[in-house]
Amino acid sequence: MKVKQAEFIISAVGPGQYPEDALPEIALAGRSNVGKSSLINRLISRKNLARTSSQPGKTQTLNYYRINDFFYFVDVPGYGYAKVSRTERAAWGRFIERYLTDREPLRKVMLIIDVRHPPSKDDQAMYDWLRHNGLPIAVIATKADKIPRSQWQKNIKIVRETLGMPKGDPVILFSAETGQGLDELWQLLDETVEWIGEEKPEIPQE
Template sequence: MKVKQAEFVISAVGPGQYPEDALPEIALAGRSNVGKSSLINRLISRKNLARTSSQPGKTQTLNYYRINDFFYFVDVPGYGYAKVSRTERAAWGRFIEQYLVGREPLRRVMLIIDVRHPPTKDDQAMYDWLRHHDLPIVVIATKADKIPRSQWQKHVKIVRETLGMPKGDPLVLFSSETGQGLEELWALLDESVDWNEGETLENPQE
């Protein structure tokens, strides 16, 4: 896909600030510091449009990025940061649940996992929760450049087994550094938003 336009729109703190143009939304979820911002930047071929918070685990906003005036990437607050209090975790849960369950334009959730390590308890809980609510998921096993190519399939198998992923559910091995998995991921995202009058990401609104 050729991204002609990408812009940060808003850091929304509640439904009253969500965009009202009904464009499709693709959410990115994952642990704090797992690489969501790097993934967005790689997908849109920008170096630093999406920026990492200086206080991991503290951000309680949904960061909206409008792509080609056709859809949004929505960066969801990271989870699993050890220094976040129980009260803050509870607030995060309510905020994110309200968005993921109730947001009509949401078309897919990208759950980002660090492929170097087995999914954490928080990763497993998030995956199970998304499946429970029947949300369309693609698991992104990122940081593939950090392990030898000969070990890729071993680590992917660990991710699938730890999460209990059904056979055939999409998992993309990805690297923001090398672009590994970029075309495969865009193909899945194209399916996610190709929902209205035959439009596709490769030829948006033409």
């Protein structure tokens, strides 16, 4: 199976540029360089549809990718980049907060964490903020190929404990290099997006 259509739509700088077709939206949030673009590209079996900014931490836009005319991936600006000023961080916070709290088509926020390291203070703050505001969260631990398989469960436990995740809430282990976690992620999408009266998109396979 495969995604039949995936296209970049817009880098939106405010609500006036957000799509108006009311398709469900799944936002990807995480630190700069955590691998959000690679995750999107792997999910849709494309190499360069989602691109990394040449200036990490500088992008202040929401990048919309429409998948099979059924839903959007929304790549949220990365946080935690050391060279970003306090003023820029504050602007990022206001921009993203408005989107996450006011955007009606938003169905889930996928919080992307680098499984090689304990979640940062910024990761913890984002997770706490999302929970406080009652937003539906899925934690995706990327770069699984960068650590031995024997360390996977230990590192996932650290992610869960550091974020203070409720018992039973899943962490999906993912690798854009190997495809680890693809089936779980597409199952999550299937459960999140309402496919009312339409054919589901095909799931990419190896």
